[in-house]
Amino acid sequence: MTSTVAAVPDEQMYRILLIEDDQGDALLVEELLHDTGLRFELTTRTTLAEAHAVLAGSPIDCVLLDLHLPDVSGIDAVTAVRRRAPHTAVIVLTGLSEAQAGANAMAAGAQDYLVKGKVDGELLRRTVRYAVYRSKTERTNAEAQAARLRAEENARLERGLLPQPILDTSTVRVTSRYLPGAAWALLGGDFLDVVEGDDGLLHAVVGDVSGHGPDAAALGVFLRIAWRSLVLGGHRGNDLLHLMERILIAERGSQHLFATCTLLTLDQRAATATLHLAGHHEPLLTTAAGTQELAAAHGMALGVVPGLRRWPSTVVPLPASGALTLYTDGLTEGHNGATGERLGVDGLLGLIGELPTTDPAEHVDRLIEETHALNAGRHSDDLAVLRLDWGSPGTHGEE
Template sequence: MSVYADDAAGIVAELQELAILLVEDDPGDAALVAELVGDAAGLRMHWVRSIADAGEYLTSQVPDCVLLDLHLPDAQGIQALARIHFHTDVAVVVMTGLDEERTGLAAVAAGAQDYLVKGRVEPELFGRSVRYAVQRKQAERATVALQASQMRAQENARLERGLLPTPLLPTGSAVEVISRYRPGRDHALLGGDFYDVVQDHAGLVHAVIGDVSGHGPDAAATGVALRLAWRTLLLSGIVGMRQLQLLERVLLAERADRQTFATATTVVLDPVARTAWVRRAGHPGLLVHSGEELHWLEVPGGPALGFLPEHAQWPSHELPLPIGTSLMLLTDGLFEGCVNADKDRLGEQGLLELARGMINPAPERFVDDLITRVEDLAGSAGGLEDDLAILYLRCRPEAS
């Protein structure tokens, strides 16, 4: 913002009418304050005689500033300030006597924005003090909000590292992996999308992509737990049906409520045999990309994790991968977004048609262009409603 814009904002703040609540039990002092308010431009005042009356007033009204006497029939000193803060978070200016300047300083240290000495305040100083107190309170709120936003961003970054790790592949792996993630409309609420890729000692590449229902820290934490559990199970040699059964047990133990579920697709890819084995637990299908051909594939699968505990079955589907064939695993955020003001959804078929019009021999370019196009469509309808994650897997041509 320019200096001139800052000056303009200050002028607007100076001209804005401010509502003041005076908490004062002495009618004489209240009359003096009323005169100061009358002489200072842009101020209006409501007077109450006690903290109890102030609390009742504040249940239905929100003033810009509270002028608070520290000697009231139902509260004294800093206790009076604490009780006002209990009722409201607006600016507070305390009123002290001639011999109570230290009390005023103590009140400022306890959270008041300023203090004024009764009988020693001119109208101009009075109005300026009230406005500065309101501005300081606004700056304080902005600082607190910024700190909270920064902390939330740091927490989200840590959760994202748990949800979206670096694939565990050796240098020169026979399988190329492209991973992408985009947050939804409200970046403050991280979703439960997760993925991981690991190559085992036999050269098989294992991948998982999943989505925990809901948003926020609970969904993200559950997604992190599932992703870590998947990698731990894999490194322990547990794969296939047993792996999904144990992942479901982890979900049941970690979920915040009984309604939480998770979808997942696991893939075991053999780059030498050029074959993949796919298991689907309530998760969307995948895009199969071969040369100029692109089609949507939903292999037979079972329910989402958490739907039928101890009873679900997730069959394995064998999928040949001729040279040049790639698999793109994704979460539903890529096709569930709205594409126009009428709130029409893109859908799986819409995503397929969109992708067919953007086929590019360079996999990274294809993935990035597809995400950009989906984001552009969602932008016209208010932005992505959900997070989206993508895993693009391709056997390198030289693999044998």
């Protein structure tokens, strides 16, 4: 039932569930609610089982709970309601002889208690309003705390997914970006890295662990650190990918996660790039003539068929100056907000062709902004972009 009383102005509508098996007491509570001047919707149930159905089916602001019900009594009633509706205010109704019951109920999670026979409209009004206010405040604080902990965890994982490149003598300019998926800034398993080996060659990786969340992100960090350690230890090509796959299988446990990645070795002296694609797509080559996708042989994603060890290499000649862009599919899996079609590589190349030639870091940022705009804000997948520029004067370091 619903009743509106204007004696005490209150814009909020309070959705109240009364759990009371005594019809006389239930009628008294209803009359007192009318005396409060609150705008309310009252639902009455006589058992906890019936109340559970209400709590599961509709939002409730406040539960008025009798401690003696046919199917539960005492503190167990409070605990059961709090378990079913942890963010709903609970006010316990006690008898005159239950001096300690109210305090025990609050210790069990109730916001307040009222003694039957000692309640008037004004007391009930204040109690309901303050209980609902405290419950909402507790919920807001809990959500803020959860968001803070989630942000701290994401920040730690992101530092592992987006490391500082190790560059000694290389004049290649490195631009890297990592963005988590939109929902709760949820990290996934995208990862990237760049190191200069003792051989003077520049080695880069971009990869993507299937799935989202902390497990995928942690596995991405494991693979990124493993790749860096193995490269600095002299491992290359198929041997490197085989060891990364062994690490993935060991760390994924019972979860059937797999990973795709592109390995790139840039040799400026020989003007070549050597590619190994493990279930990942090809990089983009940008020259004065424009941007195109490189043609390269494909191999199996890591962890899909363990032990196959089939990752063919492709050697690509490079111009005297240019840029290579490695990226995860978060850059192409979005949809054009106007047409609804998937952007894809062709759409990405068309978009790159329309962007003005600018500073590499600014170009990557503009590209990400444009793809997000076309996707009409539906950014749900993780995104990692790594761009390597060479041959231009003054290019050294990382952004």
